[in-house]
Amino acid sequence: QQQVKQSPQSLIVQKGGIPIINCAYENTAFDYFPWYQQFPGKGPALLIAIRPDVSEKKEGRFTISFNKSAKQFSLHIMDSQPGDSATYFCAAYSFGNEKLTFGTGTRLTIIP
């Protein structure tokens, strides 16, 4: 049973567009929701994260929107650039058991 569902599996967006990646979770014990960015040949790197007591967090061109009642959260990338092309993973974490539960990943391609 997959605890964090992520969509879409792949996404192609024109430069300057706003790709949106969506995730949904089941377990209400999760209390921290990070997004990881992975480039080919590299490991996932923490990009941005949110706690469930806020509905939005922005860091530069990256924004997380969080809907606690719907148990959903999403990543928006403003003014996307070809250098943003990577695989993005949403994840959920519980401070109680200290392990990350990941979504299946979204391969994002930004075309010039």
Add this chain to the structure above:
Amino acid sequence: EAGVTQFPSHSVIEKGQTVTLRCDPISGHDNLYWYRRVMGKEIKFLLHFVKESKQDESGMPNNRFLAERTGGTYSTLKVQPAELEDSGVYFCASSTPGRGNEQFFGPGTRLTVL
């Protein structure tokens, strides 16, 4: 500061053979985690060390997998004997005490079992 390193980067072995993967965490990181991503699926938790102790090994697939972290520094993950379904990318991550929510990942070891 050096990041998390993993060795080897790739390993191709035959079914039934043994493989040992190594992870060197960031210096001072007591928490060390192993994860695995199989065939484009989600990255799945395998186990968590705090220093040399196994805190949580609930994600280990079966007893063919053995993880160790002697001395609380680097860790090894041994697969013996390897099966076809063990193929995937094995990631190691580390974090400082109390900051398990901010894990730093290594580049992974791609294991192919033929």
